Amino acid sequence: MSDQSKSVHQFKVKFINGTEKKLSEYKNKVLLIVNIASGCGFAPQLHELQKLREQIGVDDFEILGFPSNDFGRQEPLEGEAIATFCEVNYGVQFPVFEKIMVRGEQAHPLFKFLTQSSTPRWNFHKYLINKDGEVVDYFFPFTKPLSSKVKKKIQRLF
Template sequence: MNQKSVYQFTVQKLNGEHMSLGIYEGKVLLVVNIASECGFTPQLKELESLRKDYEGEDFEILAFPSNDFGGQEPLEGFALGDFCEKNYGVSFPVFEKIRVRGDYAHPLYKFLSDKKLNGNVGASPRWNFHKYLINTRGETVDFFYPFTKPNSSRIKKRINKLLITEKL
């Protein structure tokens, strides 16, 4: 397996089941750390809108709740998914709460934020709703700060480019 790929990682679903990110092989991914009590939380609605814009394409959003910034994620387990679904109509996968920075960061986030590990991007989340863009080979190719809105032309252009160029 490609050591520069997110497919080497296993994550935990809200039901406690472990899942390999390898199931997303061949898809463009937007990986986002979220929190239910953050000023950026309304981006969940925008993320869902972005997901709908690419429905039927090889694209998926993966959300990882985190309490690393300002204690803004008090929810656990199914309450996380229920909050996202009921308040923002989220239908993309929301995983179990993890750490996204520092010594105790989940291995996926250590990989995403360290250029020595992923080969392209060296930027750890500075707040909730930091976004990483992953190509169809599972490689980290870009990142967007929390203030970059999910439906921004900057994000859409990068997704479109990956979806088009990687089909060729």
């Protein structure tokens, strides 16, 4: 069993509607945690992320989207408008959480933890988390979610 302090399972996050979610509820699932932004040139990756989720299946895998305005002020939307944008424009069905900061002193504790492995330099930085909640890899924004590199690394965790 992994040490809780080395795991994302120690954190709580909030959905856009304010409901709290314990990441420990994702134990035994592989996760891809992504900082997203509706106004980013990489926003079409939302569609690819959804396709990836469908291809791998949600029984043992989940994508968690965290909107952030930290890079280029590319997340001008607030609250439910973010979720609506993701669903209407890209068919997103994976969980999208409240808008947070992902870098700097004001970063959400989850992202302070994640950035120990790699600091996001832009929107759509992806962190791969194993079933024990440990960060095992990361992908830069230009790495497409449906790339064989991403898919192979996810598949190795099952």
